[in-house]
Amino acid sequence: MFTFVGSLNEIQMSIQNERKRREALVYHAKPKPGKIEVVPTKKYATQRDLALAYSPGVAAPCLEIEKDKNNSYKYTSKGNLVAVISNGTAVLGLGDIGPEASKPVMEGKGLLFKIFADIDVFDIEVDTKNVDEFIQTVKHIAPTFGGINLEDIKAPEAFEIERRLKEELDIPVMHDDQHGTAIISAAALLNAVELAEKKIEDVKIVVSGAGAAAVSCTRLYKAFGAQADNIVMLDSKGVIRKDRENLSAEKDEFATSRKIDTLEEAMQDADVFVGLSIADIVTPDMLLSMAKNPIVFAMANPNPEIDYDLAVSTRKDLIMATGRSDHPNQVNNVLGFPFIFRGALDVRATKINEAMKMAAVRALAELAKENVPEQVNIAYGETKLGFGREYIIPKPFDSRLLTKIPPAVAKAAMESGVAKEPIEDWQRYEDELYERMGGDNKITRLLLNRAKLNPKRVVYAEADHLDVLKAAQIGHDEGLCKPILLGRKDVILELMQELEFEKTDAVEIIDPKSDECKDQVNAYAEVFWNARKRNGITLYEAQKLMRERNYYASMMVNEGDADALLSGYSRAYPTVVKPILDLIGMDKGVTRIAATNLMNTTRGPLFISDTSINIEPDSEDLAKIAYMTSRIVKMFGMEPIMAMVSYANFGSSKHDKAKKIKRAVEILHDKMPDLIVDGELQVDFALNRRMLESKFPFSKLAGRKVNTLIFPNLDAANSNYKLIKELNQTDSIGPILMGLKKPAHVLQLGASVEEMVNMTAVAVVDAQEKEKRAHTGIPH
Ligand SMILES: NC(=O)C1=CN([C@@H]2O[C@H](COP(=O)(O)OP(=O)(O)OC[C@H]3O[C@@H](n4cnc5c(N)ncnc54)[C@H](OP(=O)(O)O)[C@@H]3O)[C@@H](O)[C@H]2O)C=CC1
Ligand SMILES: CC(=O)C(=O)O
Numbered sequence: 118m119f120t121f122v123g124s125l126n127e128i129q130m131s132i133q134n135e136r137k138r139r140e141a142l143v144y145h146a147k148p149k150p151g152k153i154e155v156v157p158t159k160k161y162a163t164q165r166d167l168a169l170a171y172s173p174g175v176a177a178p179c180l181e182i183e184k185d186k187n188n189s190y191k192y193t194s195k196g197n198l199v200a201v202i203s204n205g206t207a208v209l210g211l212g213d214i215g216p217e218a219s220k221p222v223m224e225g226k227g228l229l230f231k232i233f234a235d236i237d238v239f240d241i242e243v244d245t246k247n248v249d250e251f252i253q254t255v256k257h258i259a260p261t262f263g264g265i266n267l268e269d270i271k272a273p274e275a276f277e278i279e280r281r282l283k284e285e286l287d288i289p290v291m292h293d294d295q296h297g298t299a300i301i302s303a304a305a306l307l308n309a310v311e312l313a314e315k316k317i318e319d320v321k322i323v324v325s326g327a328g329a330a331a332v333s334c335t336r337l338y339k340a341f342g343a344q345a346d347n348i349v350m351l352d353s354k355g356v357i358r359k360d361r362e363n364l365s366a367e368k369d370e371f372a373t374s375r376k377i378d379t380l381e382e383a384m385q386d387a388d389v390f391v392g393l394s395i396a397d398i399v400t401p402d403m404l405l406s407m408a409k410n411p412i413v414f415a416m417a418n419p420n421p422e423i424d425y426d427l428a429v430s431t432r433k434d435l436i437m438a439t440g441r442s443d444h445p446n447q448v449n450n451v452l453g454f455p456f457i458f459r460g461a462l463d464v465r466a467t468k469i470n471e472a473m474k475m476a477a478v479r480a481l482a483e484l485a486k487e488n489v490p491e492q493v494n495i496a497y498g499e500t501k502l503g504f505g506r507e508y509i510i511p512k513p514f515d516s517r518l519l520t521k522i523p524p525a526v527a528k529a530a531m532e533s534g535v536a537k538e539p540i541e542d543w544q545r546y547e548d549e550l551y552e553r554m555g556g557d558n559k560i561t562r563l564l565l566n567r568a569k570l571n572p573k574r575v576v577y578a579e580a581d582h583l584d585v586l587k588a589a590q591i592g593h594d595e596g597l598c599k600p601i602l603l604g605r606k607d608v609i610l611e612l613m614q615e616l617e618f619e620k621t622d623a624v625e626i627i628d629p630k631s632d633e634c635k636d637q638v639n640a641y642a643e644v645f646w647n648a649r650k651r652n653g654i655t656l657y658e659a660q661k662l663m664r665e666r667n668y669y670a671s672m673m674v675n676e677g678d679a680d681a682l683l684s685g686y687s688r689a690y691p692t693v694v695k696p697i698l699d700l701i702g703m704d705k706g707v708t709r710i711a712a713t714n715l716m717n718t719t720r721g722p723l724f725i726s727d728t729s730i731n732i733e734p735d736s737e738d739l740a741k742i743a744y745m746t747s748r749i750v751k752m753f754g755m756e757p758i759m760a761m762v763s764y765a766n767f768g769s770s771k772h773d774k775a776k777k778i779k780r781a782v783e784i785l786h787d788k789m790p791d792l793i794v795d796g797e798l799q800v801d802f803a804l805n806r807r808m809l810e811s812k813f814p815f816s817k818l819a820g821r822k823v824n825t826l827i828f829p830n831l832d833a834a835n836s837n838y839k840l841i842k843e844l845n846q847t848d849s850i851g852p853i854l855m856g857l858k859k860p861a862h863v864l865q866l867g868a869s870v871e872e873m874v875n876m877t878a879v880a881v882v883d884a885q886e887k888e889k890r891a892h893t894g895i896p897h
């Protein structure tokens with residue numbers, strides 16, 4: 118017979134916990150043990166490479182560094198290498214579990230440094246609890262590194278270790294549990310206090326824990342205005358009172374003169390609870406005894422001082438944060454150390470000082486108030502994150518952290534005189550930061566910036582779909598465009614309310630099927646009928662067509678009531694292309710339209726044509742497609758370097774299919790000799806500079822990096838762009854329609870919000886270009 122100990126719920130929880138434990142073990146063990154590895158950054162394929170990488174070539178940089186140690190930043194990885202060092206005495210909230218047992222956490226920090234800030238890490242676990250020995254060890258290995266991140270070392274030893282290393286080394290040293298945590302929680306606290314409609318100077322703060330993290334956090338709160346008299350700190354023995362004997366200097370700094378002993382007493386009427394101690398020491402009753410709109414940061418890891426669900430179900434007016442990633446408001450130093458070190462390394466700071474920490478706090482707090490990019494909503498499965506009780510601090514997967522926090526830290530380092538290599542060109546620095554996160558975003562950012570310079574009126578023909586409206590909202594909020602929202606007005610208004618999309622004068626809503634719109638429909642119908650009445654269209658038919666959103670939208674663009682149109686999110690491609698072709702039509706001199714897709718690949722931007730329109734183009738068509746694509750590549754600010762691809766290379770096959778490409782190249786070379794285009798070429802030769810140069814040095818493409826591939830037909834182009842997209846998880850902008858008289862772009866069925874925002878920018882820049890050409894008289 119079975120005896121159940123505990124409720125069914127408890128049993129389920131324990132099964133779940135056991136499952137998570139096993140999952141974590143498998144994650145760490147397979148496919149190979151651990152989480153990080155060393156990857157060479159230079160070529161090593163040939164004997165020549167090895168002679169450069171190692172003896173004899175390596176002697177040259179050695180001797181340069183011997184002459185001047187600063188050269189180690191030039192010739193080695195020192196400048197981007199941080200040591201994550203621990204002795205395992207305060208590992209998360211698990212306590213003194215020893216150096217070996219701390220290694221998974223240190224490797225984890227290494228992983229986070231790399232993925233969030235592109236900083237390389239060696240994790241080092243030191244087997245000593247002796248302060249002097251530990252300091253000596255770090256000092257002896259310091260020449261290897263550009264910075265030292267001390268981790269999970271218990272207080273009070275951690276204070277002395279950090280203080281002395283900062284004094285004795287000339288590279289940035291930071292004890293992450295102290296300052297990383299302090300920076301993040303201070304930013305979160307400033308925002309939480311604002312949301313609770315209180316003032317940092319007035320709030321009564323209870324700090325549970327008096328260790329490395331708690332002491333540094335509380336010091337920083339004071340630097341931002343928290344009053345010493347309003348703070349009560351507790352350690353494992355209870356409230357730290359002034360009359361307690363044998364207090365360490367750090368504990369004495371926060372001792373209270375209040376005659377209280379327990380957490381329960383301290384929590385009465387407190388506004389803020391900060392937990393940097395151990396799990397499950399706060400009870401619901403304690404929460405209930407706190408002041409109105411209480412702020413609770415239960416930051417002990419892995420389990421907080423009070424369970425998140427228990428806390429939020431106890432009080433509705435609570436602003437709650439934990440150190441964990443599985444609940445809203447993760448106040449964890451992961452938001453800090455990668456970006457603080459990035460900024461410090463980039464100006465070769467000799468220290469991480471108070472000014473740099475405070476700059477990071479302000480930048481983080483401000484970032485939480487800005488609009489959240491759609492990628493972040495997607496990463497966290499949210500519809501719309503925004504500043505509020507459940508979003509007081511940015512999320513770790515927010516790529517803006519990398520472009521906002523390091524510059525703030527670097528500037529503060531320069532202003533406070535600790536930067537050895539000051540930054541002069543901030544725009545360039547920001548670009549470099551973007552590039553660290555996959556430079557492929559650069560071209561997208563350029564496009565977005567260009568759109569913002571002269572935003573245009575973009576009509577979204579399917580604005581009564583949530584994602585389309587979201588894209589329009591971002592377009593509007595980011596200053597990319599003035600959106601015209603087409604669709605069922607009641608639905609649009611309801612969705613706008615849901616998205617908190619405010620209707621300003623720059624936003625127009627049009628429902629072509631409504632009575633309100635009847636006169637305009639009739640006016641457009643009249644124009645259309647006049648143009649087509651001799652082609653069998655009746656006025657009645659024209660009126661009927663104009664009530665259809667894609668006809669109406671195309672007519673708006675045609676008549677100059679909108680500058681560009683976007684459609685196709687919910688309808689099949691041909692349904693959308695037809696009205697565009699019927700009404701807007703082709704540009705002067707163009708005999709067929711085509712489409713290109715920009716792929717943000719790891720080797721850089723790559724345009725692929727024709728991905729959507731021409732099923733089996735002939736040589737003439739291919740030449741035209743190539744020419745139109747070259748114009749789009751230029752629109753993106755790049756010089757087109759184009760390969761006409763085939764299964765054959767330069768006459769290697771006499772088949773008609775290869776000859777078709779050869780002929781297209783001849784046409785292009787003949788009619789547009791300045792265009793850098795060549796072929797017929799296989800894709801690998803087109804994309805691999807070395808292969809091309811060694812085999813076909815005569816090619817116009819030799820020595821150049823191809824950024825455009827023109828495929829022989831729709832099968833090949835469409836399949837290839839989708840293959841790249843799916844296999845490499847590559848972002849794609851497009852299909853960008855080419856050859857139309859006015860800007861109209863067709864979205865992919867079910868396109869993501871991000872794709873639609875990018876297409877908004879394409880539409881706006883396309884409109885800007887067409888306007889420019891009209892004014893300068895340059896032929897279309
Ligand atoms: N969310 C985040 O980003 C971070 C969270 N943390 C978490 O904070 C905690 C402390 O870390 P750290 O400061 O590095 O460790 P330390 O070992 O330096 O400090 C631990 C502190 O907790 C105190 N403590 C232990 N039991 C209790 C109790 N029952 N009531 C009140 N205080 C108690 C200890 O008291 P005593 O002095 O008497 O020993 C000590 O002051 C850990 O859980 C850690 O995971 C740490 C850094 C970052
Ligand atoms: C997050 C962290 O550094 C800690 O809990 O120790």
Ligand SMILES: [Mg+2]
Nearest residue numbers: 209268269294
């Ligand atoms: Mg830690």
